[in-house]
Amino acid sequence: MAKRSVLALFIVLLFSSHQIKAQDINLINGEQLNRATQVVTRDTLSLLQLEKADLDKIPDLRAQFEKLNSTYTSQEAPTEDLLRFIEKDEIGLSPEAQYWVDWKRDPETIISSWMTLKDTVIVNPIFTPIIFRGGLIPKDLQLYDKDFVAKQSPQYPLYTPDTTLFQMEAIRSDLQDMVYDYIRVNYPDYFHYTEWDLPTDVVETKVINKTKDEPALIKVASDPNAFEDVDAPVKFIPERRYWTSKLQSSIQFAQNYISPNWHKGGVSALNLTNRQYFVYNYNKDKVQLTNELDWQTAFYTAPKDTLRDYKVGNDVFRLHSNLGYKAFAKWYYSFDATFQTQLFSNFAENTENKLAAFLAPFTINIGIGMKYDLAKTFTSNKHKKLTLAANLAPLSYTYMYSVNRDIDLARHGFALNTETGEYEHKLKKFGSTINATLNFQFNKNMSWYSRFYYFTSYDRIQAEFENILNMKISRFFSTTLTLKLRYDDGVSKKDEFDSYIQVNELLSFGFNYTW
Numbered sequence: 001m002a003k004r005s006v007l008a009l010f011i012v013l014l015f016s017s018h019q020i021k022a023q024d025i026n027l028i029n030g031e032q033l034n035r036a037t038q039v040v041t042r043d044t045l046s047l048l049q050l051e052k053a054d055l056d057k058i059p060d061l062r063a064q065f066e067k068l069n070s071t072y073t074s075q076e077a078p079t080e081d082l083l084r085f086i087e088k089d090e091i092g093l094s095p096e097a098q099y100w101v102d103w104k105r106d107p108e109t110i111i112s113s114w115m116t117l118k119d120t121v122i123v124n125p126i127f128t129p130i131i132f133r134g135g136l137i138p139k140d141l142q143l144y145d146k147d148f149v150a151k152q153s154p155q156y157p158l159y160t161p162d163t164t165l166f167q168m169e170a171i172r173s174d175l176q177d178m179v180y181d182y183i184r185v186n187y188p189d190y191f192h193y194t195e196w197d198l199p200t201d202v203v204e205t206k207v208i209n210k211t212k213d214e215p216a217l218i219k220v221a222s223d224p225n226a227f228e229d230v231d232a233p234v235k236f237i238p239e240r241r242y243w244t245s246k247l248q249s250s251i252q253f254a255q256n257y258i259s260p261n262w263h264k265g266g267v268s269a270l271n272l273t274n275r276q277y278f279v280y281n282y283n284k285d286k287v288q289l290t291n292e293l294d295w296q297t298a299f300y301t302a303p304k305d306t307l308r309d310y311k312v313g314n315d316v317f318r319l320h321s322n323l324g325y326k327a328f329a330k331w332y333y334s335f336d337a338t339f340q341t342q343l344f345s346n347f348a349e350n351t352e353n354k355l356a357a358f359l360a361p362f363t364i365n366i367g368i369g370m371k372y373d374l375a376k377t378f379t380s381n382k383h384k385k386l387t388l389a390a391n392l393a394p395l396s397y398t399y400m401y402s403v404n405r406d407i408d409l410a411r412h413g414f415a416l417n418t419e420t421g422e423y424e425h426k427l428k429k430f431g432s433t434i435n436a437t438l439n440f441q442f443n444k445n446m447s448w449y450s451r452f453y454y455f456t457s458y459d460r461i462q463a464e465f466e467n468i469l470n471m472k473i474s475r476f477f478s479t480t481l482t483l484k485l486r487y488d489d490g491v492s493k494k495d496e497f498d499s500y501i502q503v504n505e506l507l508s509f510g511f512n513y514t515w
Contacts, residue, residue: 126179133195139177246279252480252510254298258313259503261494263356263411263486271300271313273508286326288373290389292437294318297344298506305349314484314504315342315356320435322391324371334371336391336435338453339364353408360404361412361425365455367393367433383444389437396433398455398462401426413460413490431457445472463487470512478512 093101145151150158163170183190254273274297282289298313305311319339324332341362346355354360371391378384402409402425409423410416416423434454441447446469453464469481486502493499 125176129193130180130183130190131193131195131198132184132191242282242284244281244283246515248275248277248512248514250275250478250480250508250510250512252478252508252512254480254506254508257503257505259499259501261491261499262502262504263413263488263491269300269302269313271298273298273314273506288322288324288326288332290320290322290324292318292320294320295343302349307350307352308347311349312344312346314506315344315346317341317343322371322389322435324373327370330373332371332373334391334393335366335368336371336393336433337364337366338435348408354404354406355408355411357404357407359402360407361400361402361409361414363398363400365396365398365433367391367396367435369393369395369433381443383441385439385441387439391433391435393433393435396431396455398429398431398433398457399427410492413462413488429455429457429460431455446470460490461487462490472512476511476513478509480506480508480512482506482508 296316324334345357374388438450449468484504
């Protein structure tokens, strides 16, 4: 170790002198070397006593340096393999660790979402700036006896709320008020602002409209000849429906009033009514064909009739067709035909006298004239519709016939044969006919159907006026009000009802379906 220290010392001396040679080192006496060594190594090394023989063993440093430099080569750039070996992977965090680091650094996560403002902003009013907020009148000031009511009826004490739940909060509030009152009385100069000096600006919310990113429109070249070789799109023409249909079916319980002179008989009672109304129309170009089937029946119990349990009231089976060819606007040249009879037999009460039966009688009416057809819709209400069809036949023929001669023929207006004293069972009349139907749909749930029939042979008049008001309660149930008026001056009057006007009123409720 001592030798290494001396060697270091000589290296320092060698570089500090520019022209010291190896032979000059031998001229340094031992005393001078010892003195220099003691000065240099006084603080770090222990004193050494070197002999001249030891100094001769120190090699020539310059020769050693030249020997070492002979093997030195210039630096070469490292290859790619060496760099890949030397380079180290960057230190990174896993996605899970990065998530928790971001969550910890996020200031929004410091406060829990279920904390309130009072939990997060812990401010004691005692340590906030003093603001005068009034309150000169003490809270415990009493201008009346609060126990006055309790003293009047001590046996019925008033409800006393439980205040122990907020007892600590009340104590803190009283302490704050006590400190505030003390400062207000003893140090009024501490007050610089009042409650009315605080800002009163109201923060108004502003609606931020979301911007819509609309794609840029495709620019089309303005060259007019760019689409000459492109075929035009095929025009879609929906298939037209020439035949249309409609059905209204109802089976309802009803209250019925029938005048004593009703031509088909019947009594006023509670009954079960049935109406099936079917329409099947054709309309193409100028040709229009209307077909109607109307079947109405009413059955009621007959407690006063000893011969049968039930009877038939209103019984109508009617077929109506109208063929029209358009003349102008809403007018058509028309041929009109109606067939009407009843399906069930009806008897007078407590007798076997048949009043009417199937094809007894039946009536056929045909006429040629003009028809007015109107179909109107309303823009204010899509369910509001009006249809009117009125056929005027100045030339008309009515044929009435009864296959059963045992019915009450006089009730139906057959003529009396003066020679035999019996009524005829067939009737032929020429005259004029008016046949009109009206359908008015007020809204989705209420509709009105009206039919008017008038025939005159210029010596006899037959007219029927039927009105049906249908009020839907739901899709399958409704209430119906029906009123039928009939006038026939060819029948004989009844003693109990001296009039040619016949009345049939019906108020019903039950099943109703329309498509």
